[in-house]
Amino acid sequence: MIKKILKFLLKLTAILLVVFVIYFIWEIKMPTPTIDKNLSIENYERIEVAPNHYTVNDCWLKKNKYGIWEMYLEGEPYERGLIYGVLAKELMEKQEIYFVNQIDEIVPNQFFQFFLKMFVAWFNRDINEYIPEENLTEIYGVSQSFSDKYDYIGPKYYRILNYHAAHDIGHALKDLNMVGCTSFSVNNELSADSSLLIARNFDFYMGDEFAKDKLILFVKPSNGYAFSSYSWAGLTGVVSGMNEKGLTVTLNASKSDLPFTAKDPISLLAREILQYAQNIEEAIAIAEKRETFVSESLMIGSSIDNKTILIEKSPQKMDVYDSENNQVTCANHYQSDTFLNDSINIKNIKNSDSKHRYDRTNELLNKNYPIDYTNAISILRNQKGVKDEFIGYGNPKAINQLIAHHGIIFKPHQRQFWISTPPYQLGNFICYDLNKVFNGTKQFSDIDSLKVASDSFIQSNDYKKYEVYKNIKQRIQKFVMIGKPFSISEKEELKFINTNQKSYITYMVLGDYHAENKNYPKAIDYYIKSLEQSVASIEEENIIKEKIVSCQLELKEK
The missing domain is CATH 1.20.5 (Single alpha-helices involved in coiled-coils or other helix-helix interfaces)
Structure with a gap:
């Protein structure tokens, strides 16, 4: 019974x-946007002109000699989206594979994956109501070339919208060190040629594979201004870009409360500004009318206004920071009047690594005035702490944390910009001129005479050791987080320590490894050693101290 x-x-x-x-x-x-039903991917034939070089009508995609993919697009929103997808189908599939593989590693249990999928779908249930119709239409066009491989996760259009929102969740979870961007701007007497210069590191890390295929996009839309942006295949939003009017947009995450529902992804707001604003006033007006679900600083540079400002936006409020001098520095905290006394912002400045990178940037600017693009690139590559202290490689206190998806320099008056090539921001910086890009010929390339050579660090023994360190560190973290089998001998431990001896992270992850193996005395020793190094933040120090207490409690219970 x-x-x-x-x-x-x-x-x-x-x-x-x-x-x-x-x-x-x-x-x-989710309803699909209104489209021209006479158009589909079958209307567009991709022609292979040469290896890694494809065309569809007047649009094209090719890989340059530095391994960066370049794409030129034009036309109406849906047509642009369809052509984008046809040109970059394989690249988008690779990015989705990398992204899904990351999720599979973090959440290997299929039961939990199912509920994660349900949660994400519910969280993003109204996202289309906050995104402009033009963006939805273009994204829908791109989605038509998405792989069938992951249809079990959701329809193609759902997936690409969710991936745009996932980028914002990464910003909201800055505490996981996925994001820690630094940017600055100089002008007039602080700039070597007295014209506006803007520089930034985009420290969005989703694994080495995800960062492998970078895409520089040049778009001549049917409405608005022509623009360029640098990111990866499948992202129609903007994280770093400049338009034909010499207006630039870059993003810096700030501390957020965890959001409860998705709204306009910040990269799509940046895209709208880049496409439809020619000056700061118009950029602010666009930002004011859009609701977003994470806190972000949008650094806006303008050749028309001959200045740079920060639009500081949270889900609840917005303000504009104008330094009223010729320098603006931005890390991951707010500076405007509205946010100065905000409790979340105050706590963020006190407890995170943001203020340290802010101070280090100002220190290097003061040492190197007047700044030209080569100085600016050197600052973006700098790996030391305040007062030139060596703080180990990959420390979040450093401007260069050796995780950057890219570094970028803008000269808005000249319509020129430099983008980094791999690895991180250490490879060559190559220059493009939007005057030449959008002169009507639709054929262009980087300007070889303005190339900045790669950092000598990548030829050093220390760099080779860092790459070994990173590999072992990631394997330890996967063992601790998801139980992926890994073991390390005492001899190998010493070798690992020697790869990055001054980094607190080295000792912290070894502490985690031994705590997971219930060797609590050894874990405590490593945690104490970690605290003797330059720890990135008070928040991180407290986490390490809590781990020591946890190990001590485990020993008492034995």
Whole structure:
């Protein structure tokens, strides 16, 4: 009798679960944007001109000699999206593979993956209501070339919208060291040629594979201003870009409360500003009318206004920071009047690594005035702490944390910009001129005479050791976080320490390794050693101290 009841309850639970899923999917059903139904990917033939060089009508995609993919697009929103997808189909599939593989590693259990998928779908259920129709239409066009491989996760259009939102979640979770960007601007007497210069590191890290195929995009839309942006295949938003009017946009995450629902992804707000603003006033007006779900500083440089400002935006409020002098520095905290006394911002300045990078940037600027693009690149590559203290490689206190997706320099008056090539911001910086890009020929390349050579650090023994260190560190972290098998001998531990001896992270992850193996005395020793180094923040120090207490409690219970 009991067995029959249990079987009945199991069947009932299964039926209720199926009903719940059907209801859930019905509730989150997202309408597709209005499109020209006469257009589809079948209308566009991709022609291979040469290896890694493709064209569709007047649009094209090619890989340059530095390994960076260049794409030129023009036309109406849906047509642009379709052509983007046809040109970059394989690149987008690779990016999705890298992204999904990361999720599989972090959440290997299929049951939990199912509920994660349900949560993400629910969280993003209204996202289309906050995104301009033009962006939705273009994204829908791109999605038509998405891989069938991951249709089990969700329809292609849902997936690409969710990936745009996932980028913002990465910003919201800055504490996981996915994001820690630094940027600055100089002008007039502080600039070597007395014209506006803007520099930034984009420290968004989703793994080495994700950062491998970078894409520099040049777009001549049917409405608005022509622009360029640097990111990866599949992202139609902007994280770093400049338009034909000499207006630039870059993003710096700030501390957020965890959001409860998705709104306009910040990269799509940046895209709208880049496409439709020619000056600071218009950029502010666009930012004011859009609701976003994370806190972000948008650094806006303008050749028309001959200045740079910060639009500081949170889900609840917005303000503009104008330094009223010829220098603006931005890390990951707010500076405007509205946010100065905000409790979250005050706590962020006190407890995070943001203020340290802010101070270090100002220190290097003061040492190197007047700044030209070569000085600016050197600052973006700097790995030391305040007062030139060596703080180990990969320390979040450093401007260059050796995780950057890219570094970029803008000269808005000249319409020139330099982008980094791998690895990180250490490779060659290559220059493009938007005057030549959008002169009507639709054929252009980087300007070889303005190239800045790669950092000598990548030829050093220390760099080779850092790459070994990073590999072992990641394997330890996967062992601790998700139980991926890994072991390290005492001899190998010493070798690992020697790869990055001054980094607190080296000793912290070894402490984590031994704590996971229940060797609490050794874990405590490593945590104490970690605290003897230059720890990135008070927040991080407190986490390490809590780990020591946890190990001590485990020892008492034995």
